Amino acid sequence: MNDIQPTRRKQAERRQGSETKILDTAEAIFAANGFNGTTMHQVAKAAGADTALLRYYFTDKDGLFDAVLKRRSHEVNAIRLTALDAYEASAGDAMTIEGILEAFTRPAFDLIAADEGWQNYAAIVAYINSSRGALRQVMSANFDVASQRVIALMRRAFPHADEREIYWGYHFFTGAFTFSIGQTGRIDVLSDGKVSSLDFDAICDRLVVTLGAGIRELCGRR
Amino acid sequence: MNDIQPTRRKQAERRQGSETKILDTAEAIFAANGFNGTTMHQVAKAAGADTALLRYYFTDKDGLFDAVLKRRSHEVNAIRLTALDAYEASAGDAMTIEGILEAFTRPAFDLIAADEGWQNYAAIVAYINSSRGALRQVMSANFDVASQRVIALMRRAFPHADEREIYWGYHFFTGAFTFSIGQTGRIDVLSDGKVSSLDFDAICDRLVVTLGAGIRELCGRR
DNA sequence: GTCTATACGGCGATAGAC
DNA sequence: GTCTATCGCCGTATAGAC
Numbered sequence: 001m002n003d004i005q006p007t008r009r010k011q012a013e014r015r016q017g018s019e020t021k022i023l024d025t026a027e028a029i030f031a032a033n034g035f036n037g038t039t040m041h042q043v044a045k046a047a048g049a050d051t052a053l054l055r056y057y058f059t060d061k062d063g064l065f066d067a068v069l070k071r072r073s074h075e076v077n078a079i080r081l082t083a084l085d086a087y088e089a090s091a092g093d094a095m096t097i098e099g100i101l102e103a104f105t106r107p108a109f110d111l112i113a114a115d116e117g118w119q120n121y122a123a124i125v126a127y128i129n130s131s132r133g134a135l136r137q138v139m140s141a142n143f144d145v146a147s148q149r150v151i152a153l154m155r156r157a158f159p160h161a162d163e164r165e166i167y168w169g170y171h172f173f174t175g176a177f178t179f180s181i182g183q184t185g186r187i188d189v190l191s192d193g194k195v196s197s198l199d200f201d202a203i204c205d206r207l208v209v210t211l212g213a214g215i216r217e218l219c220g221r222r
Numbered sequence: 223m224n225d226i227q228p229t230r231r232k233q234a235e236r237r238q239g240s241e242t243k244i245l246d247t248a249e250a251i252f253a254a255n256g257f258n259g260t261t262m263h264q265v266a267k268a269a270g271a272d273t274a275l276l277r278y279y280f281t282d283k284d285g286l287f288d289a290v291l292k293r294r295s296h297e298v299n300a301i302r303l304t305a306l307d308a309y310e311a312s313a314g315d316a317m318t319i320e321g322i323l324e325a326f327t328r329p330a331f332d333l334i335a336a337d338e339g340w341q342n343y344a345a346i347v348a349y350i351n352s353s354r355g356a357l358r359q360v361m362s363a364n365f366d367v368a369s370q371r372v373i374a375l376m377r378r379a380f381p382h383a384d385e386r387e388i389y390w391g392y393h394f395f396t397g398a399f400t401f402s403i404g405q406t407g408r409i410d411v412l413s414d415g416k417v418s419s420l421d422f423d424a425i426c427d428r429l430v431v432t433l434g435a436g437i438r439e440l441c442g443r444r
Numbered sequence: 445g446t447c448t449a450t451a452c453g454g455c456g457a458t459a460g461a462c
Numbered sequence: 463g464t465c466t467a468t469c470g471c472c473g474t475a476t477a478g479a480c
Contacts (some may be wrong), residue, residue: 015463033355036258040456050465051456057463061456123354130352130404132345133255140411147412167413168428172398174408179397182352186396189362190369191389206390206440214436218428233445240445261473272447277475279445451476458469 019057022047024117027068031120034127035065035135066138072121073142079107080146088153095157097169097219098212104150105177105204112181113200119183126182129174147174154215161219169215176211241279244269246339248276249290253342256349257287257357288360294343295364301329302368310375317379319391319441320434326372327399327426334403335422341405348404351396369396376437383441391437398433 025047029038040051040061047054058064080103087103088095112118128135147170154166180203187197195202247269251260262273262283269276280286302325309325310317334340350357369392376388402425409419417424 011463018463031354034256034258034353036256037355039454041454052458052466053464055457127349127352127354129408130349130401130406131256132253132349132404132406133259136406136408140408144412151412164413164417165428167409167417168425169432170412171402171409171417171419171425172429172432175398175401176394177397179352179401180393182354184352184354184358186351186358186362187389187393190366190373190392191386195386195389195393197393203390203393206387207394210391210394210436210440211432212436213439214432214434217435218432237445262475263473273474274448274476275446283474446480448479449477451474453473453475455472456470459467461466462464 018047018049018053022049022054022057022064023068023071026064027117027120027124030065030068031123040064065135068121069124069138069142072118073125073139076108076111077142077146079111080104081149083107084146084149084153088156093156095153096212097154097157097215098208100150100153100157101173101208101212104146105207108181109200109204122181123183126178126184129178154219158219165219169211169218173211173215176207180207240269240271240275244271244276244279244286245290245293248286249339249342249346252287252290253345262286287357290343291346291360291364294340295347298330298333299364299368301333302326303371305329306368306371306375310378315378317375318434319376319379319437320430322372322375322379323395323430323434326368327429330403331422331426344403345405348400348406351400376441380441387441391433391440395433395437398429402429 022043026038026043029043029046040054043064044051044054054064058067083103083106084100087099091099108122112122125139128139151166151170154170155161155163158166180197183197185197187195197203244265248260248265251265251268262276265286266273266276276286280289305325305328306322309321313321330344334344347361350361373388373392376392377383377385380388402419405419407419409417419425
């Protein structure tokens with residue numbers, strides 16, 4: 001099996017390099033300026049390429065945006081589902097809301113803490129999740145599976161709770177979580193630098209404690 | 223004092239009517255499509271006016287956006303500060319986190335529940351609060367005073383807590399709150415219609431309970 | 445106070461050379 | 463696979479009539 005010639009391999013590598021470069025660049029600019037605030041020319045220039053090349057790879061602006069999101073959402077979702085499965089298997093009926101939230105959020109915070117690209121991706125997720133526009137459907141398609149998995153586990157952790165309280169608990173959790181991954185810097189300003197919205201370990205620890213206790217109260221567990 | 227002639231009064235009323243109409247229309251479109259997703263032509267057409275008239279009143283697109291935000295933020299902030307003052311005066315050292323959150327959020331939810339314009343405004347606040355861009359500074363200027371007031375009261379409610387935990391508690395609360403006023407409809411989909419993100423009374427009640435208990439746990443009160 | 449007409453730049457998108 | 467050149471539209475903004 002030697003049908004891949006050196007030149008062809010080189011082309012493939014080159015393509016891979018360009019594509020990654022473009023995705024990374026687009027990710028950063030989408031994170032900073034939003035979808036409508038970002039132009040193809042901007043991305044092309046910053047990536048050292050041309051708009052025609054972006055179209056060659058991603059068809060149009062929507063395609064580029066989709067590609068930026070899917071690259072990482074598939075990865076983080078797979079990790080999350082694995083972590084949730086593992087937690088359910090190990091805890092069984094002794095499952096706690098803190099354990100569920102930990103399994104869902106820790107993998108994401110770990111990725112974000114270690115990599116600037118993940119930080120940009122997280123900022124995009126944060127603003128999409130708070131928007132009403134058409135963009136939200138893209139996210140829904142990517143995240144509904146993991147969300148429903150969390151809700152199912154919550155139902156098992158609170159078997160006597162009214163189903164609606166479970167949904168409200170998840171709702172508040174999502175709000176706090178997505179705001180936390182958005183790195184808006186607002187709490188940095190309000191606290192005059194005493195805490196930082198980039199301190200992801202601290203945020204994850206406290207998010208689990210705070211929303212865990214809150215949801216337990218809401219869902220009426222002793 | 224009769225120096226205002228009938229014609230001048232009519233003009234003033236007409237202006238008032240046009241200005242309000244334009245603000246209401248712009249508010250709805252900004253809420254639906256974001257700042258960069260909204261055009262002056264769109265707003266002008268929907269308001270039954272012309273782009274030149276929008277510029278006559280609001281100078282440019284930024285001015286229009288500012289005007290949309292300020293109209294309501296000034297109003298809700300004044301109500302909030304009054305409510306917080308009243309609560310502090312009545313509760314004194316018996317102040318609870320639930321009482322603080324109630325005073326801060328209930329006025330906003332009441333306004334939103336009763337009026338579509340307020341709903342659009344709230345959606346704008348929600349997405350700005352989750353964005354990194356330049357838009358956030360506008361909000362910061364409008365909301366920092368009320369935010370710092372809440373934080374000051376929280377400090378009094380948890381005199382023994384580490385200051386940083388207060389900030390994190392406020393951070394999670396803001397995330398859950400702004401997400402709740404954004405009416406993204408996401409929880410409606412996830413719950414298959416069993417709860418509605420337009421049910422503001424229900425949300426306010428549960429937000430106070432959930433974040434109240436969570437923050438109490440975080441800030442280490444018995 | 446409100447509109448018509450228009451300038452001007454930048455946007456997404458395309459054809460085609462290399 | 464990558465770029466140059468260019469199109470046509472639509473965005474904000476302006477001048478000036480009514």
